[in-house]
Amino acid sequence: LPRQQATGTNSPMTTHYLLRKKYIIIIIITPIVFSCTGGASKITTTFIKKIASMLAEKKSSSYSTTISWIRCRIAFSLLRSSIMCLRGCRSKTEAVTDINIPLAVAEARLGRD
DSSP, rough: OHEEEEHHHHHHHHHHHHHHSSSSSOOOOOOOOOOSSSOOOOHHHHHHHHHHHHHHHTOOHHHHHHHHHHHHHHHHHHHHHHHHHHHHSSSOOOOOOOOOOOHHHHHHOOOOO
């Protein structure tokens, strides 16, 4: 890098390539696989548990509440997508912006109380 700066051939692309070559970038893609009966693969289960623990820590809620909410959301999303495959869809879907996980679990009665 110092030699390139001295000769004046230090373009942004060259610098980016050299830094990328120096530090190898590793990207891991997790395939989320479900069976027709609703079961999940081992990698998917591990992924969901990791997401639940990170989300519970971020939202400062309990892990059990968060994972039950995530499983419920996944179940309804899979059901919605299968219905859309069978019937089709003409309306736009609503995006989830801000969630209150404990309130959603209490309203859906997903808790074990």
